Amino acid sequence: MGKLCVPIVETSIERAHIAIKEADRWADLIELRVDYLRSADLVLLLGSCQKPLIVTNRRKEEGGKYRGEERKRLSVLEKAVDLGTDYVDVELAAETSFLKNLIRNREKTQVILSFHDFRRTPSLRELQKLFSRMTRLGADVIKIVPFAGAWEDNLTILSLIPFAKERGQKIVAFCMGEKGKISRVISPLLGAAWTYASLDKNRNSAPGQLTVQELKEIWEKMR
Numbered sequence: 001m002g003k004l005c006v007p008i009v010e011t012s013i014e015r016a017h018i019a020i021k022e023a024d025r026w027a028d029l030i031e032l033r034v035d036y037l038r039s040a041d042l043v044l045l046l047g048s049c050q051k052p053l054i055v056t057n058r059r060k061e062e063g064g065k066y067r068g069e070e071r072k073r074l075s076v077l078e079k080a081v082d083l084g085t086d087y088v089d090v091e092l093a094a095e096t097s098f099l100k101n102l103i104r105n106r107e108k109t110q111v112i113l114s115f116h117d118f119r120r121t122p123s124l125r126e127l128q129k130l131f132s133r134m135t136r137l138g139a140d141v142i143k144i145v146p147f148a149g150a151w152e153d154n155l156t157i158l159s160l161i162p163f164a165k166e167r168g169q170k171i172v173a174f175c176m177g178e179k180g181k182i183s184r185v186i187s188p189l190l191g192a193a194w195t196y197a198s199l200d201k202n203r204n205s206a207p208g209q210l211t212v213q214e215l216k217e218i219w220e221k222m223r
Contacts (some may be wrong), residue, residue: 002188002219005029005054005196006212007205009036017048022199024050026212029194031056031089033205034076035066042076046085054112055080056089062116063206074098081109089114089143092134103138112172113139118207121146121153121175127160135169141193143172145206148180157183161190177208184210185218 006027010016016037023030031054034040046053057076058064066073074095077088081102089112090102103111113134122130127144134142142164148154157175164171170193174183188195197215198204204211210218 002192003028003194004188004212004215005031005194006199007031007033007056007196007203009033009198009203009205011036011038013037013039013041013044016045019199019203020045020049023212026197026199026216027051029054029087031196031205033058033064035059035064035073040076042079042083042085046080046083052086054087054089055085058089059091059093061093062091062114063118070095077102081106084108086110087112087141091115092130092137096137099137110140112141112143113137114143115145116176117146118176119147120149121156124156124159127156128163131160131164131169131171135167141170141172145173146175148175148177148183148208151179151182154180154183154186158187158190161187161192165191175208176206180208181210184208185215189222 004027006023008016008019010019029052030049032045034057057066057073060067077090080088087110092113092115153175157173160173172193174187184195197210197212200211
């Protein structure tokens with residue numbers, strides 16, 4: 001009914017390997033959260049994944065674990081592109097010259113340009129302006145994920161999906177938080193490229209994230 005991406009949020013390479021094998025049976029895509037790892041051997045980890053792989057090194061300001069030097073953080077994404085990973089996820093807030101170079105110089109890798117707001121859901125007008133700004137940079141996939149403070153915030157973010165489809169732009173869009181769970185379920189059914197779900201409740205990567213089993217069961221009941 002929709003594509004499912006499973007995040008890998010382990011702190012060691014050994015545990016990440018095990019989680020990737022576990023995720024293979026559920027996922028359409030797998031997201032390797034490098035910011036959780038104490039050290040990362042990208043060559044080794046990329047080679048162990050059977051599904052399309054997203055490499056993310058999320059900065060702390062947008063819910064990630066990375067707290068080091070920004071240039072070093074971004075260099076991980078450049079290395080992932082050089083290694084030919086399927087996707088890299090980079091924040092709109094990163095330096096504009098870096099974003100332009102990354103998008104310009106990609107070959108096999110698709111660039112996901114992402115924006116997260118942990119405080120609120122902007123108005124649809126604000127989201128459309130943000131969308132237009134992101135599309136001008138030329139990303140392959142746009143990811144916009146705000147926080148749902150009210151149930152109607154789900155309607156606002158989901159309205160962005162047909163807006164993107166009309167413009168031929170791949171998008172991932174849903175709300176975080178308890179009140180945003182419904183948008184995680186519905187967004188792929190409206191045409192979002194995929195949604196995210198964790199292997200279990202102790203391995204989620206964002207507030208309100210369902211487990212793969214919960215999401216699959218809901219989709220099954222909706223058939």
